[in-house]
Structures are given as C-alpha cells and as structure tokens.
Amino acid sequence: MKFPRIKNIVPNAVCIFFISFLIACSTNSSYKSNNQKESKPYALTTFTILADIAKNIAGDRIYVESITKPGTEIHTYQFTPSDLIKVKKADLIFENGLGLESWINKFMTSAGNIPRFTLSNGLEPLEIASDAYAGKPNPHAWMSPKRTIKYVDNIVNAFVQIDPEGQEFYLQQAYKYKQELMKLDEQLRVHLSSLPSESRFLVTCEGAFSYLAYDYGMKEAYLWPVNSENQVTPRRMANLISKVKDNQIKTIFCETTVSAKAQKEVARASGAAFGGNFFVDSLSGPNGPAPTLLELYGYNLDLIKEGLSIK
Numbered sequence: 456m457k458f459p460r461i462k463n464i465v466p467n468a469v470c471i472f473f474i475s476f477l478i479a480c481s482t483n484s485s486y487k488s489n490n491q492k493e494s495k496p497y498a499l500t501t502f503t504i505l506a507d508i509a510k511n512i513a514g515d516r517i518y519v520e521s522i523t524k525p526g527t528e529i530h531t532y533q534f535t536p537s538d539l540i541k542v543k544k545a546d547l548i549f550e551n552g553l554g555l556e557s558w559i560n561k562f563m564t565s566a567g568n569i570p571r572f573t574l575s576n577g578l579e580p581l582e583i584a585s586d587a588y589a590g591k592p593n594p595h596a597w598m599s600p601k602r603t604i605k606y607v608d609n610i611v612n613a614f615v616q617i618d619p620e621g622q623e624f625y626l627q628q629a630y631k632y633k634q635e636l637m638k639l640d641e642q643l644r645v646h647l648s649s650l651p652s653e654s655r656f657l658v659t660c661e662g663a664f665s666y667l668a669y670d671y672g673m674k675e676a677y678l679w680p681v682n683s684e685n686q687v688t689p690r691r692m693a694n695l696i697s698k699v700k701d702n703q704i705k706t707i708f709c710e711t712t713v714s715a716k717a718q719k720e721v722a723r724a725s726g727a728a729f730g731g732n733f734f735v736d737s738l739s740g741p742n743g744p745a746p747t748l749l750e751l752y753g754y755n756l757d758l759i760k761e762g763l764s765i766k
C-alpha cells in the first residue's frame with residue numbers, strides 16, 4: 456500500500472516545483488519589464504514596421520516594441536493573453552489605422568485606458584480599387600517613403616506628450632530619419648522612372664502597392680485587394696492571368712506574409728516569371744534581408760529592378 460502513495464507524492468512534488476518555477480520565471484520577466492518601464496516610457500506598436508520607425512525617433516529615451524513578430528499576418532491577427540499583459544504595461548500604443556488592424560478595437564477594449572495614436576492620421580488616403588471595397592481606404596501608406604514622413608511627425612507628437620522634455624531630441628531624430636526617407640524617395644523615383652514604360656506594371660498578391668505605384672508612376676494589379684480576405688478564386692486568377700498576358704508583363708511577385716502558391720500558378724499559366732516575395736506588412740527578422748523599413752524599401756526596389764528591367 457505504501458508504494459502507490461510514494462508514487463503519488465513524487466509527481467506532486469515535481470508538479471509543485473514546476474509551478475513554483477513557472478511563477479518565479481513569470482515574476483522575473485515582469486520585473487524586467489517593470490524595470491524597463493520605470494527607467495523609460497514604454498511604447499507598443501501593432502506591427503514591426505511601425506516599431507522600426509518609432510525606434511528611429513525614440514533613440515534611448517523610449518523603449519519601443521511591436522506586439523506582432525516578424526512574418527506575422529497583420530490584418531487579421533489574433534491577439535493573445537500575453538499581448539494583453541504587455542499592453543497594460545505600455546504608456547501608449549501606435550496603430551497604422553485606415554482599417555489595417557481589424558482586431559484593434561477589440562484589443563483596446565480589453566487593454567483598458569492606454570493612449571492610442573493612429574500614425575496614418577493626416578494622410579490623404581487612396582481608396583482600395585475594388586467594387587467590394589468601394590470607398591474604403593487602402594491601409595498600406597507606409598509603402599511610399601514620402602508618406603512615411605507623416606508617420607514620423609505623428610510619432611514625434613505622441614512622444615512629446617509622454618516625454619515633453621525630450622521634444623528637441625525627438626525633432627532632431629525625426630529630421631535625420633526624414634533625410635533617409637527622402638533619399639529612398641529619390642532612389643525609387645530615379646530607378647522606377649528608368650524602367651521602360653511598358654515594364655512599369657507591378658503585379659503582386661495583395662493590393663498593397665497602391666501608394667508606391669501612385670507616387671512613382673507605376674500601374675498595379677493583384678490577386679486580392681487586402682489580406683483580410685485573401686481567398687484565391689478561379690475568377691481572380693483567370694482575370695490576373697489575362698491581364699499579365701495582355702500587358703506582356705514579364706515578372707510577377709507575391710508577399711512574405713502570405714502563400715505564393717496561387718501567384719506561382721498565375722506565373723506558370725501566363726508565361727511570366729515569378730520574381731520573388733516583397734516585404735510589405737512585416738519586416739524580416741534581424742538576420743533577414745529587410746530588418747528595417749529603409750532596408751525593406753531597398754530590398755523591394757532591387758526585386759522590382761531585377762524583375763522588370765530589360766536584360
């Protein structure tokens with residue numbers, strides 16, 4: 456009779472030890488976060504690209520973190536309990552707005568009274584070119600560097616609200632970062648305008664390039680308007696195949712946060728080449744080719760040049 460009792464005690468002891476270990480771990484991690492929060496303000500962003508822009512302005516004065524990790528599909532993200540724990544420690548949250556984060560209202564209701572700043576505020580939005588989305592704005596304004604400047608101004612205004620003494624510093628950081636954005640704007644203008652006019656046609660999976668196409672003189676076509684409904688239908692595929700053939704587009708592309716399978720099929724059926732995946736709704740990880748927004752622009756531009764230039 457004693458043996459089974461001892462057997463019960465051992466797992467219980469292991470279990471108690473394990474639970475204590477978990478509590479110790481979680482206490483430790485929250486202590487670390489509290490330290491970060493105590494020493495400097497804590498800004499959360501909905502996705503990696505906003506975090507990168509904000510870090511360029513924050514310097515060492517504000518701790519900035521993205522809720523979602525690199526590679527995450529952002530439109531229909533399902534937030535987790537640990538995201539809610541994180542946001543309760545934040546001093547503010549940055550969202551893109553223009554309908555990008557379909558989950559944000561529910562998230563903010565659960566998060567409580569955290570100041571929320573919409574970084575696309577003040578921009579003139581382009582509409583999603585699809586009957587099903589008539590009148591709705593295209594959310595991907597950061598894809599055009601000159602429009603990202605507005606995001607920078609909005610970040611400065613938000614940071615000054617939580618850290619007024621840092622105003623001069625944030626303005627200087629913003630000035631330097633805007634110079635970099637203007638350089639990218641110039642590079643995009645020079646390289647995209649040097650493509651043969653018939654090649655200036657950007658075919659992607661999601662309609663995320665409207666701002667880039669509009670600002671730099673390209674036409675665009677895509678498999679679906681926004682990732683929140685990225686169903687590939689035979690009709691959409693057939694339409695895109697015809698468009699690629701009719702316009703003799705030699706290379707088409709997809710994005711890193713969605714499957715490129717259907718687009719590769721469009722390429723095969725239309726005779727175009729598949730030119731690779733753009734970074735759009737997420738940066739790459741730190742060791743990938745697009746760990747910052749400036750590098751993202753450069754990487755995408757290289758793919759476009761490689762795919763659409765005359766060889």
Ligand SMILES: [Zn+2]
Pocket residue numbers: 530595661663681682735736
């Ligand atoms: Zn998107």
